[in-house]
Amino acid sequence: MIIWISSYPKSGSTWVRLFLEKYLKNIEHNFHMSGFPDFTQFKNLNIDYNKFENIIENWSNLQSKQNLNSKYNILKTHNALCTIGRFKFTDKSNTLGGIYLVRDPRDILVSYASHLGLSHAETLKIMMDPHASEMKLHKKKLFKVSIMGRWSDHYNSWKSRIGNEFIYIKYEDLIINPNKEFKKILEYLKKLCNIKINEAGFLSSIEDTKFEKLKKNEELYGFDQATGNAPFFRKGIVGDWKNNVDKKILDELENTFKHEMKEIGYL
Numbered sequence: 001m002i003i004w005i006s007s008y009p010k011s012g013s014t015w016v017r018l019f020l021e022k023y024l025k026n027i028e029h030n031f032h033m034s035g036f037p038d039f040t041q042f043k044n045l046n047i048d049y050n051k052f053e054n055i056i057e058n059w060s061n062l063q064s065k066q067n068l069n070s071k072y073n074i075l076k077t078h079n080a081l082c083t084i085g086r087f088k089f090t091d092k093s094n095t096l097g098g099i100y101l102v103r104d105p106r107d108i109l110v111s112y113a114s115h116l117g118l119s120h121a122e123t124l125k126i127m128m129d130p131h132a133s134e135m136k137l138h139k140k141k142l143f144k145v146s147i148m149g150r151w152s153d154h155y156n157s158w159k160s161r162i163g164n165e166f167i168y169i170k171y172e173d174l175i176i177n178p179n180k181e182f183k184k185i186l187e188y189l190k191k192l193c194n195i196k197i198n199e200a201g202f203l204s205s206i207e208d209t210k211f212e213k214l215k216k217n218e219e220l221y222g223f224d225q226a227t228g229n230a231p232f233f234r235k236g237i238v239g240d241w242k243n244n245v246d247k248k249i250l251d252e253l254e255n256t257f258k259h260e261m262k263e264i265g266y267l
Helices: 013-027 037-045 052-057 059-069 105-116 121-127 150-158 171-176 178-193 201-207 211-221 247-256 258-264
Strands: 001-007 031-035 072-077 095-102 133-138 140-148 166-170
Touching: 001 013, 001 059, 001 140, 001 171, 001 178, 013 031, 013 095, 013 178, 013 201, 037 059, 052 140, 095 105, 095 150, 095 171, 095 178, 105 121, 121 247, 133 166, 150 258, 166 171, 166 178, 171 178, 211 258, 247 258
Parallel strands: 001 072, 001 095, 031 072, 095 166
Antiparallel strands: 133 140
16 A cells, blocks of 8 residues: 655655665565655556656556555655556555645745756746646656646645545654654654654664755766756755845745745745
């Protein structure tokens, strides 16, 4: 069954994935971890990914196939928890639970703009676009692989969740107290699928996935999710928007996402 790591881009899901990969590698052996969807999955099911509608029509097939191969699948996605036509992104037959990462959209704006190589104004248009999609580069060509919608759409879709077995983590809390928040994630996985919690393994995994270490490793060896516009691991701080974003753009963002930002505690 699938346990999702889901977020709008630049909200900490890669950090959580890397921590869990490190921790589970030496502790548990019933887990498969990957992104969803990925091009290997398309190939295995002979899906023509040139057309995004082919991916949508096979969301369930892709997930069912993965669940046949592994007892537990931790899959990272930026897809909204949506339904397009008669096709649901996922359902209880494939999904056991999930971890949703949420981040102040003002900081997402700064980080995502750097990642995409766009201006803040151009990036805000993406964050406000109900049809905004995630693009991935494969064989030197960009393909649409996920539909995200507006930042608020994405948050609200996953907030509605599938069942009770779901947790939410604020990026800001991960920055302030990573030990507490990552332990919360492990306790959640223990409840969900009875993983062991090993203190030495936990502390080692925290140390190995500190932001400064991830950034240094990217400088030395590169990182496969970097776009070439800027380092993937850029600053990893809270409140970077305060000195970087024009007030007119901030006002538009805050007015657009005011309800959700107040609900989460960002306003």
